[in-house]
Amino acid sequence: MCPMADLFDTAASESGPRAERPAPLAERLRPATLDDVIGQTHLLGPEGSLRVMLDGALPSLIFWGPPGVGKTTIARLLADRTGLHFVQISAIFTGVADLRKVFETARNRRANGQGTLLFVDEIHRFNKAQQDGFLPHMEDGTITLVGATTENPSFELNAALMSRAQVLTLERLSLRDMELLVQRAEKELGKKLPLDGPAREALQEMADGDGRALLNLVEQVAAWGATESVDRDMLAKRLQRRAAQYDKSGDSHYNLISALHKSVRGSDPDAALYWLARMLKGGEDPRYLARRITRMAVEDIALADPQAQTVCLQAWEMYERMGSPEGELALANAVVYLALAPKSNAAYAAYKAAMRQAGETGSEPPPKHILNAPTKLMKDQGYGAGYAYDHDQADGFSGQNYFPDGMKRPVYYVPVDRGFERELGRRLDWFVEQRAKRGKG
Structure with a gap:
């Protein structure tokens, strides 16, 4: 077996004028038409909701989905398809004065016979007053707004703005989508990636459903110049797995605790441990998990196994005494116990019924x-x-x-x-x- 260093071409480049650095792979592979977009078939397929909208006047839209799934690309292609001038801003870097200039330019453009598709990235970062500022310009047709957010619009966007726009959910790319993207990248690069089957799959898993992250990883692997096939273990040593998307105060926080709770309720200890691990890996406060796990014992096990509440309280106390990471094992024990305990919400249902009648x-x-x-x-x-x-x-x-x-x-x-x-x-x-x-x- 040859050492890892022998697999990679480390020869120095020849002297001479430096060639212009090509555009990043993600930019070179940016789709030219909606038909080129990989994924989001529920929106862009023949019967997709966005395809149907294109038969008439394009309404204002809110794209809700994780990073790297095509929100910006689709917005740009919609502008091309509908003949609107594309303007892109980010709520992170745009202030009130900048917005005034954008609206004024759009108003002048409209007077000259062309509409404006205003794409606002991270739109949920605008405050209420800033969000309200879009309303008159949406209503009089100065702009067609396409906002992009990774957070749940129901919680992050004003009701007035939501009532004037349609929310479209974009999904993280599947492994099948990721494979198609890798194949497209290989065609652009003019060579196959030097990965065996398991390593190729691991590369796609590392991107965690993010197409832009995947293309960045592909670019790194292609730059190695490997002369022999790289296996999964070697790939893991050369690349870092992308951190899973998790915001302790955002939508993913509530999605994962819901998944943990329902896995316990569904008596699936393996799934419950997986979601517990996902939250801990994401940096969730174990004390929050201890409280929610105890709530599960009260709500879903209750008097079918009164001992379950004691197990949870003891696990909570063990965590307080031992801290992380040792105390987290006590929480894992409690999760497994709850998942395998007999379930009953009879007392919970009785309490709610009594509260209703008391009122x-x-x-x-x-x-x-x-x-x-x-x-x-x-x-x-x-x-x-x-x-x-x-x-x-x-x-x-x-x-x-x-x-x-x-x-x-x-x-x-x-x-x-x-x-x-x-x-x-x-x-x-x-x-x-x-x-x-x-x-x-």
Whole structure:
């Protein structure tokens, strides 16, 4: 086996005038038409929603999706397709004075018979007042706005702006899309990448659904000048895996905690561990995870396994004592326990039903027989009269009514036939039967 250094051509370039550096591969491969765009077939396919829009006047749009999936490219191609002048700005670098100039130029352009497609990258970074500033220019046709955001527009954009634009979701590129992109890059480069099958797949995985990141990686690999096929391990040594997209205060934060919660609820410990790991790798605060994991025990396991809550609290305390990374294993243990525990939301559903009815019944007082009577006046008014002390009953159960007088007895709690709640169900059935026998239901 030859050493790694022998696989790569390290010969110095010949002396002489330096050739002009070619444009980056991502720029050279920028699609010239909408048909050239890889991915987003739900928008750009024959029946795609964006294709249908092109049959009429192009409305203002919001592109919502992760980085490197074609938001800027598609906006530019839409301008070409509709004959609009393309203007691109970024909310990060554009202030109020810059926006005024953009709108004024667009107004002059419109007076000369040409419209403007204004592409605003990172539009969610504009504040409310700045977002409101687009509205009159959208309404009078001065601009057709195409905004791009990686954050959920429902939370980050004004309702007024959202009502004047259609939101289109762009998806991260699939492995099939990434392979097509690599093939297109190889054609542009005029050579195949020196990667075996597993390494080629690993290269695509490193890009994490980001086409621009993939082309940057392809460019690096092509520059090695390898003379023999590179395997997966060697590729991993030469390249760093791209950090997964994760914003602890953004949309991906809520998506991943939702995935963790639903994996636990669905009794899948492997999936639950995966999403836990994704969040920890992304830098999530383990204390936030400890709190949410404990919430899962209360909401989704509850009385089917009362021990689950104790397991979560102990894991939380272990993390506080040990810190990272050792304490994170305690959280992983709790996640596995919850995923495999019997599930029940019966108590949660009962609590919500009781809260609803408590709001509907207003200020109905308790029945007088269960009220304390510390004064003679209260005794004279019947407080406490007829109360049956349950411990004095032979079976420890009086069967008295504890709801407001005149209120039809509701049923909130319906235990599931799983775990410890199966035993609670048997107890409840006995109480219901005894209450009916004694005619006090």
